[in-house]
Structures are given as C-alpha cells and as structure tokens.
Amino acid sequence: METKNIGLRGIEVADTRISNIDGEKGKLIYRGFDILDLTKNSTFEETAYLLLYDQLPNKLQLDEFNSKLVDARYIPKQMQKNMGNWRKDADPMDMLQAFVSALAGYYDEEFSNKDASYDKAINLIAKVPTIVASWQRIRNGLEPVEPDSSLGHAANFLYMMFGEKPDPEVERIFDVCLILHADHTFNASTFTARQVASTRAHMYSAASAAIGALSGELHGGANTEVMKMLLEIGDINKVEPWIKEKMSEGDRIMGMGHAVYKTYDPRAQVLKELSCKLAEKTKEPWFDITEKVETTTISEMKSQKDRDIYPNVDLYSASLYYMLKIPMDLNTPIFAISRVVGWAAHIIEEKFAEAAPKPALYRPKATYVGKYCGPEGCEYQTLDLRK
Numbered sequence: 612m613e614t615k616n617i618g619l620r621g622i623e624v625a626d627t628r629i630s631n632i633d634g635e636k637g638k639l640i641y642r643g644f645d646i647l648d649l650t651k652n653s654t655f656e657e658t659a660y661l662l663l664y665d666q667l668p669n670k671l672q673l674d675e676f677n678s679k680l681v682d683a684r685y686i687p688k689q690m691q692k693n694m695g696n697w698r699k700d701a702d703p704m705d706m707l708q709a710f711v712s713a714l715a716g717y718y719d720e721e722f723s724n725k726d727a728s729y730d731k732a733i734n735l736i737a738k739v740p741t742i743v744a745s746w747q748r749i750r751n752g753l754e755p756v757e758p759d760s761s762l763g764h765a766a767n768f769l770y771m772m773f774g775e776k777p778d779p780e781v782e783r784i785f786d787v788c789l790i791l792h793a794d795h796t797f798n799a800s801t802f803t804a805r806q807v808a809s810t811r812a813h814m815y816s817a818a819s820a821a822i823g824a825l826s827g828e829l830h831g832g833a834n835t836e837v838m839k840m841l842l843e844i845g846d847i848n849k850v851e852p853w854i855k856e857k858m859s860e861g862d863r864i865m866g867m868g869h870a871v872y873k874t875y876d877p878r879a880q881v882l883k884e885l886s887c888k889l890a891e892k893t894k895e896p897w898f899d900i901t902e903k904v905e906t907t908t909i910s911e912m913k914s915q916k917d918r919d920i921y922p923n924v925d926l927y928s929a930s931l932y933y934m935l936k937i938p939m940d941l942n943t944p945i946f947a948i949s950r951v952v953g954w955a956a957h958i959i960e961e962k963f964a965e966a967a968p969k970p971a972l973y974r975p976k977a978t979y980v981g982k983y984c985g986p987e988g989c990e991y992q993t994l995d996l997r998k
C-alpha cells in the first residue's frame with residue numbers, strides 16, 4: 612500500500628519569510644532573529660512589528676505602531692452587551708472565535724490591498740485582548756475595565772482583566788510569554804488561517820477559523836489541559852503512578868511532544884525558567900509537579916517505546932499562568948492574544964506575497980476508499996425500493 616504523509620508532516624506547501632524552526636537544534640527564528648534575543652531585548656509590540664513588517668522598528672516607527680494599537684483597543688459596547696447574553700460557563704475560546712468573527716460586522720471589511728490589511732491586523736491584535744478580558748469580567752458579573760493608554764500591551768491586558776495594574780516584574784514575565792507565542796511557521800492554526808485566506812476570504816474570517824484550530828487539545832488547547840492534569844495529580848508523589856498509568860493506557864501527556872522539534876522546544880526552556888522563578892516567590896507546588904511530569908514522561912517514553920520526547924510550549928506556561936492567578940480556561944485565549952500576530956502576518960503574506968512562487972488556493976488531493984461498484988457507479992435505487 613502506498614504510504615501517505617499523514618497530517619502533511621514534512622510537506623512544504625508554500626514559501627514564507629516570517630519564521631523558521633530548526634527542529635534538530637531547537638531554534639526558533641522570527642524574521643531572521645533568534646527568539647531568545649527577542650525575549651531578552653524586545654517587547655511584544657516590537658516583536659509584533661517585526662513579524663508584520665519584516666524589520667525591527669526604529670523609535671519613531673515603534674511609537675507610531677504603539678499609538679495605533681492603543682487607539683484600536685476599544686471594542687464596541689454593543690459587543691460587550693451581547694457577551695452578557697452568553698452562558699457564563701461557555702468556553703472562552705468559543706466566545707473569542709464568535710466575537711472575532713463578529714468584528715466584521717462592526718468594521719469596514721476593505722481587505723483588497725496590503726495597506727488596508729495592515730490596519731485590519733492592528734485592529735485584530737489590539738482588540739483580541741479586550742475581548743478576552745471583557746468576557747472574563749462579564750462572566751464574573753463585573754463591569755468591563757476600559758483600556759489604559761498609559762500601559763503597554765501586556766500590562767494593559769492584565770489590567771483590563773484584574774482591574775489592577777500589574778507590578779513591573781509580572782508585566783515583563785507576561786510580555787515575554789507573548790513574545791514566545793507569537794509565531795511558529797505552519798502550525799495547525801496558522802495553516803488554517805492561510806488556507807482560509809487562500810480562498811480570498813477576509814482577515815477576521817481567517818483569524819476566527821484559526822482560533823477554532825488553536826482551541827483543540829493537540830494544539831493550543833493543551834495548555835489548559837496541562838493545568839487540569841496538574842490539579843488532578845495535586846501532589847508531587849503522585850506524578851509517577853499517574854503518568855505511568857496514563858501512558859500504559861495509550862493516553863497522551865499534554866504539553867509533551869512536538870511535530871517538528873526533535874529536541875527541547877526553546878520556548879519551553881524559557882517558560883520553565885520563568886515558572887521556576889515565580890514558584891520560588893509564590894511557594895506553590897505547580898512548577899515542581901510539572902518538572903516531575905516532564906522527567907517521568909521522558910523516562911516512560913524511553914522504556915515503553917524507546918523514543919525521545921520533550922516538553923513543548925504548552926507544558927510550563929500552564930503553571931506560570933496559574934501562579935499569575937489567571938483562570939486556567941484563559942490559557943488558550945492568551946495563546947491567541949499573542950498568536951494573532953503570526954496569523955495576521957501569514958494572512959497578509961498568503962494574500963500579497965510579491966515573490967514567485969505566489970501562494971495559490973490550497974486544494975490537496977484525497978484518496979477515495981469508499982464504496983465502489985465499478986466504473987459506471989452503483990445502481991441507484993429510489994426510496995421505495997430501498998430495504
């Protein structure tokens with residue numbers, strides 16, 4: 612039987628200038644720059660500019676970009692009213708997908724040229740945090756908090772959610788988290804966004820499809836599942852039996868494994884350090900439990916399947932966000948707050964790539980393995996003759 616590239620693994624479907632992964636060395640590059648240099652030296656806003664415009668901004672460009680983002684943070688009051696009609700226990704990813712899609716109903720959808728697309732990108736990047744924070748307030752019976760123009764992107768989100776300005780250390784930790792999640796080549800949600808954009812659908816439509824793809828537990832949804840796992844385990848002494856039992860039943864351990872990295876995910880390394888640092892302060896057990904999940908999964912994988920496995924970006928973000936008092940079902944929406952930058956950059960590249968080969972409508976081929984009655988097809992029976 613012909614072997615197929617299940618899940619399109621290893622198939623190159625388009626050129627991109629936006630990011631690159633070296634899966635063997637564990638390196639992630641945004642527009643030529645190592646992610647580790649960006650986390651040390653840049654802010655999320657600078658990183659977003661880099662991903663969108665293919666260069667690091669100078670001071671003037673950054674100021675202009677920041678002020679466009681700040682101006683675009685507001686969402687229509689009517690949208691917040693509509694959120695009030697949702698079930699309070701609705702999944703925040705469902706809410707986010709619906710309200711990102713709804714942006715098209717409030718804003719001009721001009722998307723036929725590159726400049727207009729950048730405006731849409733800024734609108735989206737600025738409004739996604741406000742949508743998430745508004746929902747967090749509204750579902751708890753609280754008034755949404757207006758954006759604060761004196762705060763950067765990361766701090767403003769935390770402020771809109773908690774109603775208090777974060778201290779500078781927390782702000783920087785969260786900013787680094789946003790930098791780390793902003794892009795990752797043709798991951799499932801970005802590929803979804805590009806595929807929708809390849810039909811010439813507009814940006815909000817492509818982004819809301821990407822949110823749907825991100826929500827699944829094999830992709831961005833894993834960070835929420837990791838926290839559920841940590842809470843279920845609850846005690847470092849229970850990690851080994853828990854992991855052994857799950858893996859012997861064939862279950863996957865969330866936050867472990869990656870389709871591209873054959874070594875440590877560089878983002879997981881940074882998040883691990885940040886989570887460890889926070890745990891020293893808060894004295895909570897979640898970092899230690901996560902580390903034990905990591906080592907136990909690695910040794911179980913080795914003994915059960917003689918295979919290597921490493922943490923991915925979703926393993927240590929879970930404990931980190933938990934220690935920042937973020938409700939665990941917001942872990943994946945927070946991923947979206949950052950990844951929306953990558954989606955927007957890829958949507959623009961998909962639609963307006965200048966160099967050949969230009970992207971085309973994605974349309975893969977399927978192998979038909981269904982009913983076959985011969986070259987003429989099956990004999991059709993009318994309803995009254997069917998048994």
Ligand SMILES: CC(=O)SCCNC(=O)CCNC(=O)[C@H](O)C(C)(C)COP(=O)(O)OP(=O)(O)OC[C@H]1O[C@@H](n2cnc3c(N)ncnc32)[C@H](O)[C@@H]1OP(=O)(O)O
Nearest residue numbers: 828829830831833862863864865866867868869870923925
């Ligand atoms: C932001 C992100 O999207 S990062 C990924 C987030 N997702 C998760 O953390 C979910 C858990 N991880 C996984 O399911 C996988 O590692 C994936 C889907 C991320 C990548 O999978 P791939 O490397 O392509 O491997 P694939 O799904 O083909 O699995 C290969 C083998 O490793 C096993 N395996 C892979 N990941 C795990 C895991 N986390 N726990 C246990 N076993 C695993 C699979 O069961 C499979 O075993 P088999 O060959 O005996 O059936």
Ligand SMILES: O=C([O-])CC(=O)C(=O)O
Nearest residue numbers: 794795797798799870924
């Ligand atoms: O690249 C992938 O397949 C998944 C991932 O790590 C991401 O989207 O950040």
